[in-house]
Amino acid sequence: MAGFRNLWGEETMITRRHLIGTAGAGAALAVSGLKFSVANAAGAPLTAGVPEGVASYATMGTLPGKKPLIQLSDRPPNYEAPIEYLRTPITPNDQFYVRYHLADIPEIKAEGYKIAVGGDGANGRAEITLDDLKKMPAIEVVAVNQCSGNRRGLSKPHVQGVEWGYGAMGCARWKGARLKDVLDKVGLKKEAIEIVFNGADGPTVDKTPDFIKSIPVWKAIDESTIVAYEMNGVPLPHFNGFPARIIVPGWTGTYWMKHVIAINALTKPEGNFWMNPAYRIPIGKFPVRDRFISQETAANTPITEMVVNSLITSHRNGDKVKAGKVAISGMAWDGGYGIRTVQVSTDGGKTWGSATLGQDLGRFALRPWSFDLAARKGNNTVMVNATNKLGQSQVSELIFNPAGYHNNVMQSITLVA
Amino acid sequence: MHKIIIVLVAAVIASPTYAAEQVIKLKQAPGVDKVEANCQACHTLAYIPMNSPFLNAAGWSAAVTKMIKALGAPIDDDDAKVIADYLAKNYGS
Numbered sequence: 001m002a003g004f005r006n007l008w009g010e011e012t013m014i015t016r017r018h019l020i021g022t023a024g025a026g027a028a029l030a031v032s033g034l035k036f037s038v039a040n041a042a043g044a045p046l047t048a049g050v051p052e053g054v055a056s057y058a059t060m061g062t063l064p065g066k067k068p069l070i071q072l073s074d075r076p077p078n079y080e081a082p083i084e085y086l087r088t089p090i091t092p093n094d095q096f097y098v099r100y101h102l103a104d105i106p107e108i109k110a111e112g113y114k115i116a117v118g119g120d121g122a123n124g125r126a127e128i129t130l131d132d133l134k135k136m137p138a139i140e141v142v143a144v145n146q147c148s149g150n151r152r153g154l155s156k157p158h159v160q161g162v163e164w165g166y167g168a169m170g171c172a173r174w175k176g177a178r179l180k181d182v183l184d185k186v187g188l189k190k191e192a193i194e195i196v197f198n199g200a201d202g203p204t205v206d207k208t209p210d211f212i213k214s215i216p217v218w219k220a221i222d223e224s225t226i227v228a229y230e231m232n233g234v235p236l237p238h239f240n241g242f243p244a245r246i247i248v249p250g251w252t253g254t255y256w257m258k259h260v261i262a263i264n265a266l267t268k269p270e271g272n273f274w275m276n277p278a279y280r281i282p283i284g285k286f287p288v289r290d291r292f293i294s295q296e297t298a299a300n301t302p303i304t305e306m307v308v309n310s311l312i313t314s315h316r317n318g319d320k321v322k323a324g325k326v327a328i329s330g331m332a333w334d335g336g337y338g339i340r341t342v343q344v345s346t347d348g349g350k351t352w353g354s355a356t357l358g359q360d361l362g363r364f365a366l367r368p369w370s371f372d373l374a375a376r377k378g379n380n381t382v383m384v385n386a387t388n389k390l391g392q393s394q395v396s397e398l399i400f401n402p403a404g405y406h407n408n409v410m411q412s413i414t415l416v417a
Numbered sequence: 418m419h420k421i422i423i424v425l426v427a428a429v430i431a432s433p434t435y436a437a438e439q440v441i442k443l444k445q446a447p448g449v450d451k452v453e454a455n456c457q458a459c460h461t462l463a464y465i466p467m468n469s470p471f472l473n474a475a476g477w478s479a480a481v482t483k484m485i486k487a488l489g490a491p492i493d494d495d496d497a498k499v500i501a502d503y504l505a506k507n508y509g510s
Contacts (some may be wrong), residue, residue, distance in 0.1 A: 051467065
């Protein structure tokens with residue numbers, strides 16, 4: 001029974017709360033003020049193509065401080081955003097997705113919170129409080145946080161894991177101290193190769209490897225890599241990493257350690273389960289540029305920067321529209337080079353028109369786009385393809401990999417007029 | 418334990434909007450007791466229907482082995498076999 005805890009660290013399971021949870025799912029939808037055009041029997045707007053089993057149980061679920069999100073699992077908490085929550089380039093904190101690997105998640109108070117900084121690759125040790133962080137030069141960066149496994153549920157064939165649809169992502173304005181400034185408190189030895197992070201959350205049984213992640217020193221000392229204590233102008237929500245988390249702009253969310261309590265410099269590669277075999281992509285399959293050389297093997301390498309991608313947020317597949325002008329819109333993003341163009345095709349990819357790009361909040365941010373199409377009576381297919389400033393575009397066929405990462409297949413939806 | 422339950426009931430009454438726990442009713446078939454007894458120590462049973470129905474028997478067996486070998490689940494060999502069989506029969510492809 002030891003360590004059998006729910007996400008508030010309480011030790012039991014209680015039936016009454018379950019009943020309230022079930023009854024609350026329908027009501028929660030009304031509260032959100034959104035109408036979902038596609039929903040399973042329980043009211044969750046799941047992405048078409050996720051495993052059938054997801055629809056058998058998934059409901060909307062409301063975590064403290066959050067609007068209803070699609071509850072894929074409550075323990076550990078894995079909640080994704082319906083696409084309607086991704087219609088603005090900044091995702092509001094209460095609509096931001098939640099992802100944890102391990103179920104023992106303590107509530108941390110700002111008072112007494114410290115980050116232990118050191119490691120065999122550092123010259124010394126230090127303890128950094130929240131006040132210490134706030135006294136360092138403050139940096140703000142607008143950046144997409146996307147789970148490595150976003151869209152895993154759409155993999156063909158399906159692969160094991162949390163079966164996310166489109167919504168394991170969001171974009172926020174993060175404020176904090178540069179990780180480089182934190183590391184300067186202890187000084188790095190020239191032998192240091194990786195910086196490793198641990199968060200306060202952990203496993204419910206002792207033998208489960210704690211969730212610990214490292215990044216190469218070159219990325220750690222990048223001017224955009226920060227230890228954030230604010231998200232969109234307010235302290236981080238508990239479920240997004242309070243009191244402080246690591247922000248690694250351009251890279252997938254796995255490295256963005258929440259509730260960070262330890263930052264260590266290493267002279268040898270970090271070798272725990274969450275670095276290898278987890279979070280690996282096959283060598284040579286994806287057009288990624290950021291290498292994590294100390295972790296590479298002949299067969300695979302850690303996932304690093306996000307691939308260029310886009311999402312239609314104004315409509316879902318199968319939506320009814322009126323014939324004539326229909327405004328469609330969505331978001332595009334990449335691993336930090338910035339979006340150059342978003343193109344839309346209404347003839348199955350034979351010809352393409354350019355979407356209008358919206359507000360530019362920086363190269364790591366979501367970039368809004370919009371496009372007016374002329375809907376004809378009947379079925380109208382709409383395809384979208386984003387291209388970044390390197391000239392990289394989305395793919396038309398899935399690049400299959402065993403963990404279902406980097407799914408940037410162009411969406412193709414049908415609107416019915 | 419009584420004390421914990423009292424505190425929790427009070428918390429539930431005070432904060433109904435915290436309602437977020439899942440109720441997962443697994444298919445009632447031989448072995449479900451072993452699944453419920455072992456798997457919930459670390460995670461909700463939702464992971465089972467979520468990852469279905471696309472794994473074959475070998476896939477489910479590998480998943481159970483990963484939980485034990487890589488992720489430290491304290492499940493004995495006999496239970497592991499019963500669990501893998503249950504998953505393959507009830508949530509397999």
